[in-house]
Amino acid sequence: MNPFIAISGVIVTGLAFYIQYKANAQQRELFYKEQELNNKQLQEQINSQSSQYRLQQFDSQFYELLRLHRENINEMIITGYNYWEKKEGLERYNAATRGRKLFVVMKTEFHCILRIYKDVRNIDKEGFKVCYNIFFFGLDQFKRNYPNETKLIELLSNARKKHEEPDLEIIKSNKDRKIYSDDTSLYFNYKPFSGHASRLSHYFRHLYLTAKTIATTEIISEYEEKMKYFRMLRAQLSVHEQILLYYNWLSEFGSEWENSKNSLFTEYCMIRNLWFNDLFIDAFINSNINILRNKETKFRKGKMFENDN
Template identity: 35%
Template sequence: MSNNELLIISILFFGLGLYLFLQTRNISKQFKKSEDKKDYSNIIMMILLIIIGILFIPWIFSNSIFNSYGKSNEIGDTIGGITAPFINGLSAVLVYLAFNAQVEANKLVNDQFQLQQIESRFFELLKLHRDNVAEIGIGDSYGKKIFVTLIREFRLIHIKLQKINLEERINLNSRQLMEVSYLILFFGFGPNSSRQLEIALNHYNKTGLFDLLKLKFDNKDLKLVAMKERKLQYTPFEGHQSRLGHYFRHLYQTVDFIHEKKIDIDKYSYVKALRAQLTTHEQALLYINSLTQLGNRWWTKDYLIKYKMIKNIPPGFFNPETEFFRESDFPEKYFEHQLD
């Protein structure tokens, strides 16, 4: 075989090998897509090209410029020797593509398994949340309606604290008034809770603040008057730590469970399903809780904003003249009433 003949043969088979390689890549990409309708023209063209090559290459060698090949075994040996590297290379490429496809398939199966685990655990947490709410009770009231009562007591404390703040010149600002009111609602005054409330109030660096509040709120006559005026079925100002502590911990952990997952899922949709379980008064109490050191993680981890946890609080729920609530702290169109 002359050098020219060898060069021509090499170019032909290199071109054929390159074409088959490119077509194989295109087919591999095509079948990774999820569309139902696929274009099979590339596959048909490859098959026809291979068949034509098998049928006509011997004829080309025996009837063209390659006259030196008179015997079929010589033609076969030459074709085999020249095409073997290209075929082996193409085989390696196909094996590589098959391996990649298997890796992708394994990843897909693993992701689906993780998704099933996440969904199973999330809906279990969601059920636990419902059960927790149903079991929360004050007096004869149970379930979601107790949050209406808790907001009512909070506002009673807040009004009383505003008056004390002015009369005693404590100089608490509007946000601090909300925070301290919630801490009194949460811890209350009692044998154990008073100590915890005192520690929490040290955050404000107001000397004698706890003693003053204990004197004003831990008053039997005041409690009886408050029960009558607000139609409460329980004694106020004694705290709800046993109810609210567990409630907010579980609520936070459920959101955190979804947020910390590394798998690619629509996290907002999951948390939205949780948020849909919260009444307006629950969302309002969540906001107040987030203002204090007890719930500031809702802000530091951006859960309150990212997942729009208090999206459904209507305008005017908080009194703009007496209660701290700034819509400017939230992004534009955060609240439901802003979407119209």
């Protein structure tokens, strides 16, 4: 055989093997890329399904917390009394206040305590804490803990006695029985200043757990998405509940609602629906509203309170 032809044959054969090798390598590379893409898509699908599952779990937990919140309110009850107005005079009968109505009368009662306190001294930070202590734990415990507060104890005791055990020779109407002063009346049907720790401690603890769960979850990263849950939570709260929530924070009993670590009021607007006209009129209370209003926020845009101009 001609050596030239033999060498040419070897070269052609080598080129054929090389071309086949390159083709095989290219096919392997395409296969690996396709496999990598498929694996990536599969992982994304798994992650998406996992995220959806975790979100569904969060939704279930959130709605269960809402259900328990409503149950907590529905189960609240204070047994007390009221008086019939008859020709012979006032006649006492048993009465009960329950459910969301309790927050209306509890706010009224706390405002009465604040009003009576102002007959002794002006309200400041410590004074507000004293008033909330009486409201939360009751006058009897306050007497034991602060026996030197004689003037305040006397005024509160007199208001309680007139409400609970009126002098029927003097007081002839149910309205007069509840009047403390021209601008303050004890319009509720239970023993005044008996304390609400058994009701409110559990209520506020559960409400805080629900709010904190939304704020700190890693399942929802976007602020606006979290706000959707906060709006649903806030929609469960009456104006009077939000007022008492504000007072709870202001007394430092509920300091965790708004501090250097948490911004559940200013960032997530838990008390957005406050009616300022329903707050007790006092400089200390109003000044702290302004402190909240003017606090710098990281995510919230726009007004903190719906009634702000």
